[in-house]
Amino acid sequence: MNTTVPSNNSPMIQLKGVRKSYGLYEVLKGIDAEVARGEVVVICGPSGSGKSTLIRTVNRLEEIGSGSIVCDGNNIHQPMPARELNLLRSRIGFVFQSFNLFPHLSAIDNIAISPIRVKGVPREAAYAKATQLLERVGLADKAHAYPGQLSGGQQQRVAIARALAMEPPVMLFDEPTSALDPEMVGEVLAVMKGLAADGMTMMCVTHEMGFARDVADRVWFIDQGQIIESAPPDEFFSRPQTTRAQRFLSDLRH
Amino acid sequence: MISDIVAIIRDYWLLLLIGQYPNGPLGGLAATLMLSVLAIAFAFPVSIALALARLSKSPFLNWPVTALVYFTRGVPLLMLILWGYFLVPLVTGANVPAFLTMLVTLVVYQGAFLSEVVRGGIVALGHGQMEAARALGHSYLGAMRYVILPQALYNVIPSIISVFVATIKDTTLGYVINVPDLTFAASQINNQLLTQPFQVFFILAAVYYVICWSLSRVAVLTERRITRRRAGTAPQPTAKSLKLAALTDQPS
Amino acid sequence: MTSFDLSEILGNPEYVSMLVLGIEMTFIVAIGSWLLAMTLALLLLGLRYAPGPAGNAFVTAYVSYHRNVPTLVQLMLWYFGIFTLMPEGLTFWLNDHNAEATFAVIGLGLCQAAYFSEDLRSGMRAVSPGQMEAARALGHGYVSAMRYVMLPQGVRNALPALINHSVSLFKNSSLAVAIGVAELTYAVKEIENLSFRTFESYLLVTVLYLVFSLMIMAGGAYIARKADPMRSGRA
Ligand SMILES: Nc1ncnc2c1ncn2[C@@H]1O[C@H](COP(=O)(O)OP(=O)(O)OP(=O)(O)O)[C@@H](O)[C@H]1O
Ligand SMILES: [Mg+2]
Numbered sequence: 001m002n003t004t005v006p007s008n009n010s011p012m013i014q015l016k017g018v019r020k021s022y023g024l025y026e027v028l029k030g031i032d033a034e035v036a037r038g039e040v041v042v043i044c045g046p047s048g049s050g051k052s053t054l055i056r057t058v059n060r061l062e063e064i065g066s067g068s069i070v071c072d073g074n075n076i077h078q079p080m081p082a083r084e085l086n087l088l089r090s091r092i093g094f095v096f097q098s099f100n101l102f103p104h105l106s107a108i109d110n111i112a113i114s115p116i117r118v119k120g121v122p123r124e125a126a127y128a129k130a131t132q133l134l135e136r137v138g139l140a141d142k143a144h145a146y147p148g149q150l151s152g153g154q155q156q157r158v159a160i161a162r163a164l165a166m167e168p169p170v171m172l173f174d175e176p177t178s179a180l181d182p183e184m185v186g187e188v189l190a191v192m193k194g195l196a197a198d199g200m201t202m203m204c205v206t207h208e209m210g211f212a213r214d215v216a217d218r219v220w221f222i223d224q225g226q227i228i229e230s231a232p233p234d235e236f237f238s239r240p241q242t243t244r245a246q247r248f249l250s251d252l253r254h
Numbered sequence: 255m256i257s258d259i260v261a262i263i264r265d266y267w268l269l270l271l272i273g274q275y276p277n278g279p280l281g282g283l284a285a286t287l288m289l290s291v292l293a294i295a296f297a298f299p300v301s302i303a304l305a306l307a308r309l310s311k312s313p314f315l316n317w318p319v320t321a322l323v324y325f326t327r328g329v330p331l332l333m334l335i336l337w338g339y340f341l342v343p344l345v346t347g348a349n350v351p352a353f354l355t356m357l358v359t360l361v362v363y364q365g366a367f368l369s370e371v372v373r374g375g376i377v378a379l380g381h382g383q384m385e386a387a388r389a390l391g392h393s394y395l396g397a398m399r400y401v402i403l404p405q406a407l408y409n410v411i412p413s414i415i416s417v418f419v420a421t422i423k424d425t426t427l428g429y430v431i432n433v434p435d436l437t438f439a440a441s442q443i444n445n446q447l448l449t450q451p452f453q454v455f456f457i458l459a460a461v462y463y464v465i466c467w468s469l470s471r472v473a474v475l476t477e478r479r480i481t482r483r484r485a486g487t488a489p490q491p492t493a494k495s496l497k498l499a500a501l502t503d504q505p506s
Numbered sequence: 507m508t509s510f511d512l513s514e515i516l517g518n519p520e521y522v523s524m525l526v527l528g529i530e531m532t533f534i535v536a537i538g539s540w541l542l543a544m545t546l547a548l549l550l551l552g553l554r555y556a557p558g559p560a561g562n563a564f565v566t567a568y569v570s571y572h573r574n575v576p577t578l579v580q581l582m583l584w585y586f587g588i589f590t591l592m593p594e595g596l597t598f599w600l601n602d603h604n605a606e607a608t609f610a611v612i613g614l615g616l617c618q619a620a621y622f623s624e625d626l627r628s629g630m631r632a633v634s635p636g637q638m639e640a641a642r643a644l645g646h647g648y649v650s651a652m653r654y655v656m657l658p659q660g661v662r663n664a665l666p667a668l669i670n671h672s673v674s675l676f677k678n679s680s681l682a683v684a685i686g687v688a689e690l691t692y693a694v695k696e697i698e699n700l701s702f703r704t705f706e707s708y709l710l711v712t713v714l715y716l717v718f719s720l721m722i723m724a725g726g727a728y729i730a731r732k733a734d735p736m737r738s739g740r741a
Contacts, residue, residue, distance in 0.1 A: 117650055329719070
């Protein structure tokens with residue numbers, strides 16, 4: 001599993017008493033959790049339990065009602081100028097279920113545009129890096145293809161490369177493979193496994209239990225807005241503590 | 255200013271409403287509305303025929319209609335009205351009232367526009383419906399009549415209302431051949447008063463605004479109703495739907 | 507009726523120069539109002555997205571007026587109405603500077619701006635909301651996300667509508683004849699009056715309009731194709 005020594009002993013992500021409501025409906029009911037540096041956490045739970053909401057609060061795509069989230073030493077939800085928040089966001093990679101590649105830009109432009117426009121990286125350096133990243137996700141030959149010309153699996157790999165281009169110390173994934181045809185799931189998971197092996201800190205909402213077993217350091221099981229189990233994968237899969245987790249796992253197997 | 259406007263309305267409301275009638279032809283708002291209603295009523299069947307012709311595989315049907323559509327899209331209505339004024343009496347050999355000339359021109363012009371709307375509605379249905387109907391043994395025209403058109407026409411009702419609004423606005427161009435409509439009545443009033451052009455044309459604009467705005471609201475509400483009945487939530491516009499919408503929504 | 511003979515018109519230098527002047531004026535009005543309309547449309551679009559409800563309410567009212575009052579009536583209100591209410595100095599100045607054409611450009615431009623701005627807005631709305639989120643997640647600020655992600659897609663979505671409406675703007679330049687602008691429709695009526703060659707003069711001008719309109723459509727289709735990366739073969 002993960003053998004990289006954390007450069008720093010403080011956790012990469014620290015959630016304290018995070019609560020969030022839509023109107024009267026409370027989606028997150030007090031989340032307290034930590035993700036260590038280099039750790040891979042897989043989040044699972046029934047539909048509507050708040051997984052997406054939780055992961056989206058970490059880069060503040062969603063605001064929270066109360067509590068705090070610290071990521072890489074930065075208090076994400078404190079009041080701050082927009083510029084600062086943008087820079088913070090650029091240091092948290094996010095991969096969407098629906099890829100959200102920019103359809104008007106080729107694969108390589110998708111990857112290079114944000115380093116150039118957000119971080120002010122010189123064009124040449126940005127494109128050199130983009131080329132390198134495309135190689136890393138196995139799409140060097142698709143640099144000039146547009147998203148519409150790529151399969152779902154290829155699009156998602158470009159999306160991962162695009163997030164990596166900002167050189168984030170942490171990557172968040174929200175069901176990165178659930179919009180894909182089954183035969184394409186493997187290629188995306190392989191890229192993610194490679195990232196984990198390189199020591200990337202990852203928070204990953206997924207129902208790919210094989211991936212969780214092989215790669216995750218811990219599994220969080222969320223139900224009704226709370227993390228009700230947090231355990232290493234072998235423990236979670238073989239001895240789930242709560243009846244809800246047991247039911248979830250047995251439903252998943254059928 | 256406001257008292258001027260009230261005074262003009264008080265003095266001339268009948269002229270604005272029905273023109274010189276019964277001492278002359280029916281005019282004013284009544285003529286505008288009648289012209290628009292008749293134009294759209296005739297243009298509607300014409301547009302269905304044109305749409306079917308344009309969708310047909312026969313070049314003899316397809317080509318002339320395509321040409322007509324491009325012709326009406328490329329030539330100003332004003333020019334077509336001049337043509338109508340020149341040609342309609344030539345064809346009928348009689349002294350034709352301007353109202354009728356304008357009506358014929360509008361039917362051709364809006365018929366062509368509307369045919370694009372109808373065609374868009376048919377194309378948007380996709381092949382599945384036609385194939386299903388043919389599989390059940392309907393003839394091509396039977397499938398059109400009982401399966402395709404009822405759905406397609408229902409779906410394009412909002413666009414048809416938009417074309418109707420465009421027609422009302424288009425009737426104003428009848429002034430070039432002296433069609434006695436609302437705009438004509440306002441010009442008459444302006445010529446009599448001479449000193450209050452702003453007030454007169456302000457009233458004119460306001461009347462058109464009230465009518466067209468109300469109808470546009472009806473179109474929007476119908477659209478919502480149709481989408482609600484069909485899918486539930488209003489769909490996001492797509493690049494394709496925008497292309498179609500742009501056709502019906504013409505300034506005039 | 508005499509037989510069809512185009513040379514009656516095309517062979518007469520006086521008529522030809524009327525035609526040329528008419529074409530020139532049609533283009534001045536069409537291009538002038540197009541530029542005005544596009545500039546205003548971008549401003550209106552900006553107002554739509556401005557914070558607070560005032561901008562949006564203003565644009566809604568603006569669009570509603572210009573879409574629900576016939577363009578011809580708008581022109582008449584400008585030229586016969588508002589013109590007379592202007593301060594005398596301005597009136598003199600305008601009379602010296604082709605007031606008719608000026609008001610045609612203003613009237614048509616203001617009206618068309620409503621259509622263009624709505625085209626752009628629908629184009630922007632057709633961009634999936636995930637695009638904004640992805641840009642924000644990568645650290646783009648609002649302006650940067652608009653500039654590099656949203657607007658390029660929104661404008662491209664709006665292109666077919668913008669092209670259609672550009673053609674109708676060109677056709678609507680003929681309405682300027684109603685306030686006395688000596689453009690192409692004006693020229694055809696003059697030539698018809700002088701030559702008694704109704705059919706020939708109408709045919710000539712109709713073909714001219716048609717050719718110009720088709721050129722705008724073709725040019726627009728070319729731009730739309732260029733702007734579509736998937737079809738331009740750059741990939
Ligand atoms: N914008 C919103 N407004 C109101 N309610 C919302 C909104 N977004 C999410 N919710 C609700 O919050 C709850 C949690 O949503 P969330 O998307 O986080 O669930 P999830 O665990 O990711 O589910 P899934 O597995 O289906 O993706 C759901 O009940 C959802 O209906
Ligand atoms: Mg989710």
